[in-house]
Amino acid sequence: MTDTRSPDTATLLDIYRKATLIKTADDRFIELIKAGQIASPYYSPRGQELVPSAISANLRADDYVITTYRGIHDQLAKGIPLKPFVAEFMGRATGTCKGKGGPMHITHLESGLPVTTGVVGSGLPIANGLAWAALLKKTGQVTVVNFGDGASNIGAFHEALNLASVWNLPVVFVCQNNGYAEHTKYEYGTGARAIVDRAIGYGMHGIQCNGNDVVEMWSAAREAIERARNGQGPTLLEARTFRFRGHLLGDDGHYISKEIMDAAVAADPMPALRSWLMEQGHATEEQLQAIENDNREQFEEAVQFGLNSPYPDVSELARDVFAEEAGV
Amino acid sequence: MSEVKKKRMNMSQAINLAMHDAMALDEAVITLGEDIADREGGGVFKCTAGLSEAFGTDRVKSTPIAEQAIMGAAVGAALAGMRPVAEIMLMNFITVAMDQVVNHAAKLRFMTGGQTNVPLTIRTTTGAGFGTGGQHADYLEAWFAHTAGMKVVAPSNPADAYGLLLSCIFDDDPCLFIEGLPLYFAMGDAPVQGERIPLGKARIARPGSHVTVVSYSRTMVEVMQVAQELEKQDISVEVIDLRTISPLDMDTILDSVAKTGRLVVAHEAQVDFGVGAEIATRVHKELFGRLKAPVGRVGAARSPVPFSKALEDEFIPTKRRITDAVLETLK
Numbered sequence: 082m083t084d085t086r087s088p089d090t091a092t093l094l095d096i097y098r099k100a101t102l103i104k105t106a107d108d109r110f111i112e113l114i115k116a117g118q119i120a121s122p123y124y125s126p127r128g129q130e131l132v133p134s135a136i137s138a139n140l141r142a143d144d145y146v147i148t149t150y151r152g153i154h155d156q157l158a159k160g161i162p163l164k165p166f167v168a169e170f171m172g173r174a175t176g177t178c179k180g181k182g183g184p185m186h187i188t189h190l191e192s193g194l195p196v197t198t199g200v201v202g203s204g205l206p207i208a209n210g211l212a213w214a215a216l217l218k219k220t221g222q223v224t225v226v227n228f229g230d231g232a233s234n235i236g237a238f239h240e241a242l243n244l245a246s247v248w249n250l251p252v253v254f255v256c257q258n259n260g261y262a263e264h265t266k267y268e269y270g271t272g273a274r275a276i277v278d279r280a281i282g283y284g285m286h287g288i289q290c291n292g293n294d295v296v297e298m299w300s301a302a303r304e305a306i307e308r309a310r311n312g313q314g315p316t317l318l319e320a321r322t323f324r325f326r327g328h329l330l331g332d333d334g335h336y337i338s339k340e341i342m343d344a345a346v347a348a349d350p351m352p353a354l355r356s357w358l359m360e361q362g363h364a365t366e367e368q369l370q371a372i373e374n375d376n377r378e379q380f381e382e383a384v385q386f387g388l389n390s391p392y393p394d395v396s397e398l399a400r401d402v403f404a405e406e407a408g409v
Numbered sequence: 410m411s412e413v414k415k416k417r418m419n420m421s422q423a424i425n426l427a428m429h430d431a432m433a434l435d436e437a438v439i440t441l442g443e444d445i446a447d448r449e450g451g452g453v454f455k456c457t458a459g460l461s462e463a464f465g466t467d468r469v470k471s472t473p474i475a476e477q478a479i480m481g482a483a484v485g486a487a488l489a490g491m492r493p494v495a496e497i498m499l500m501n502f503i504t505v506a507m508d509q510v511v512n513h514a515a516k517l518r519f520m521t522g523g524q525t526n527v528p529l530t531i532r533t534t535t536g537a538g539f540g541t542g543g544q545h546a547d548y549l550e551a552w553f554a555h556t557a558g559m560k561v562v563a564p565s566n567p568a569d570a571y572g573l574l575l576s577c578i579f580d581d582d583p584c585l586f587i588e589g590l591p592l593y594f595a596m597g598d599a600p601v602q603g604e605r606i607p608l609g610k611a612r613i614a615r616p617g618s619h620v621t622v623v624s625y626s627r628t629m630v631e632v633m634q635v636a637q638e639l640e641k642q643d644i645s646v647e648v649i650d651l652r653t654i655s656p657l658d659m660d661t662i663l664d665s666v667a668k669t670g671r672l673v674v675a676h677e678a679q680v681d682f683g684v685g686a687e688i689a690t691r692v693h694k695e696l697f698g699r700l701k702a703p704v705g706r707v708g709a710a711r712s713p714v715p716f717s718k719a720l721e722d723e724f725i726p727t728k729r730r731i732t733d734a735v736l737e738t739l740k
Binding site: 145176177178179180181182186188189190195196198199200203205206207208209210211212213214215216217218224236237240241243244247248400401402403404 | 436439467468470472473475477478480481482483484485486487488489490491493508509512513517518519520521522523524525526557558560580581582656
């Protein structure tokens, strides 16, 4: 770590607000799916809340964030409005994508979320194009693209890192390394000792950090984003984290040993951050509770909005296929 | 826009002119691909020669040999409001980038509920006849025409290439622009500078009354020669140059076949599950009772593109096979 500055209290509480909103959303989505009120495959981000919350604290509203089908934490941290976000999960006409994309393909341009891909690794080459456009337009925008450890083994990762390096693009490649690519443990699918080691092969700056430590994560993200913004090129940022609720909802996690799971639970970043904020005097328990309650209230409003929203008209099948509305 | 002085030019020159004119017209037009900048020679077929000198290497970027990276960067730039032209050196190499084309470029407008579009043009070349064998010469247009959200364009001459390429670049949807490799070297009339040819509109290349032949890209050359030769036998062939494969201009095809009652579709791609099958079924649906013969289809042999000249010459839809197909409808 070359950047040891710490976030101030306001930043820390903003990160906490985002992280707890993600946890609230996760808990409620699972309840809604189990109650039959949402019909969708679901990929829980539980355990990875701090990573995007700390990254987004360093981003401008117009910076781009690309994520994957298991990226609701990235979207919430970037500030996607809750009502159309939840409505999209429910396949409603009021969703961000009119119910035509779904949870795996959330886009909300106004929040700087241009694309969410359902294909592992595909976001990385696209990030380069957004960054190239930002350079041409001299907007100063940075593009952050999120992916997992598994995506570092697909060809798109390697092609994209190489091109970003050659073109010196303002991209931050964030590998949220949660230790498992679907059901495959890191070392059974990845030859590199660490993802960050792959940066050197592309002549790229690399940072590894504990993604579950708020100060470390914030500081690492700040360094990478500042470098991108200042014309110093791309960074491969490996955030070490863990996911508690499997790959896909219903996954029993049989491939994770009890020892590993117990240790992860003991190091759960959410209660740890809560205690730390109080210990360090950044907030009282009442203040944190107020943040949590506010999140829950806002999310419930969004749930009700979604449930009360209409489904898209069947005519939408012919719309948005081509610029000419009816398609061909 | 520099003025065209030539009255005749080849397709490579026409494409080069279209690229220059598009980039001069709109700063959002950018281009990337292997060896396309002037430092690398301005493209293997010189289609992009002079562009980086005229518009700079920020807008005209040579890339590593990495088609996923090329196509992904083009998709991303398009999402950010640019009009990228991605050159894929040879059509077979698109297979490396299919995820970006099919899962992303084609679908993002729909999947985002119309929030984004992907005004991307993919320029690529292909075609047998150069001894390049099985992985450098396939016509794969049916794959893309099959994909909702893609437009597929295949000009047959320099002037059409110019006007259609301009239309693709300024179209708000992803377009695949197929440049028949032998056409690069064939001279034709120069385009009217600045004149765009609308997508989705076919052209009657030659009026006739007995049989309609629909074709596109390089196969148009053989089809026009066959039509001329058959005229000597008092067989009048109406030739339709599709120009755009998808969206398909069925009005022009149906008007012609309603008149002739006979149709042959000729293309260099494989016949099975191809563009000819799509046209045939649509024609059968609309003109079932008025057809005088079953729709004929001519295409490449049902094999990978062969190397040996002895095989390659017979692999493509030859004039003999096109002639036979036309005569078959007249039996």
